Amino acid sequence: ETGVTQSPTHLIKTRGQQVTLRCSSQSGHNTVSWYQQALGQGPQFIFQYYREEENGRGNFPPRFSGLQFPNYSSELNVNALELDDSALYLCASSLAATGSYGYTFGSGTRLTVV
Amino acid sequence: GNSVTQMEGPVTLSEEAFLTINCTYTATGYPSLFWYVQYPGEGLQLLLKATKADDKGSNKGFEATYRKETTSFHLEKGSVQVSDSAVYFCALSDRGGSNYKLTFGKGTLLTVNP
Numbered sequence: 001e002t003g004v005t006q007s008p009t010h011l012i013k014t015r016g017q018q019v020t021l022r023c024s025s026q027s028g029h030n031t032v033s034w035y036q037q038a039l040g041q042g043p044q045f046i047f048q049y050y051r052e053e054e055n056g057r058g059n060f061p062p063r064f065s066g067l068q069f070p071n072y073s074s075e076l077n078v079n080a081l082e083l084d085d086s087a088l089y090l091c092a093s094s095l096a097a098t099g100s101y102g103y104t105f106g107s108g109t110r111l112t113v114v
Numbered sequence: 115g116n117s118v119t120q121m122e123g124p125v126t127l128s129e130e131a132f133l134t135i136n137c138t139y140t141a142t143g144y145p146s147l148f149w150y151v152q153y154p155g156e157g158l159q160l161l162l163k164a165t166k167a168d169d170k171g172s173n174k175g176f177e178a179t180y181r182k183e184t185t186s187f188h189l190e191k192g193s194v195q196v197s198d199s200a201v202y203f204c205a206l207s208d209r210g211g212s213n214y215k216l217t218f219g220k221g222t223l224l225t226v227n228p
Contacts, residue, residue, distance in 0.1 A: 004157075006157075033215065035216075040220070040221075041221070042203055042218030042219050043203075043216070044218075045215040045217070056215060058215065090157055090158065092158075102160060102163070103160070103216065105157040105159070106157050107155075107157040108157050
């Protein structure tokens, strides 16, 4: 059973650029959630995808967008990068949108915006 | 809205000392409660969980009891090891629309010295 895989592990971008982060969910999981973890803080919910549809969103602007593919992998896209977007981005997959069977987290993508 | 408050760190203990990390929560419904651990440079790992009042979650010597009357879920371990050094996050999962996003505390850094 493979876990959650995220790529790339580290990324440096310039303010104003766009970035795409990728996540392969754990085998058998149909739900992917994305979280932003700023340095020294707890993760903050960005949004969730369930069966290729957005299924809830946190307090993040529209320049944060996502996709889920038929194989349940997912992308997080951030446009017009700002310095405050520098953070660890975590992907979590689960068997159902309720998370009742638990969430499995990836190791994250460390994004630095300069 | 939902929120989690956990004790400020950092916490520094000697090996074999007793550990308590306090966590209290605010939720509108009947949340599930979790403790996650994050080792340096890694993502989050589920340590233990409890889904209803008076449930006790336990794993690897760690325990936490879901106390609805005090809205608390304190993490305890009787004898810590150097390998327990990590950041610990208390979290809750409660229904927000059609999904059960996780709401995290800010984390508590634990350092165990030999």
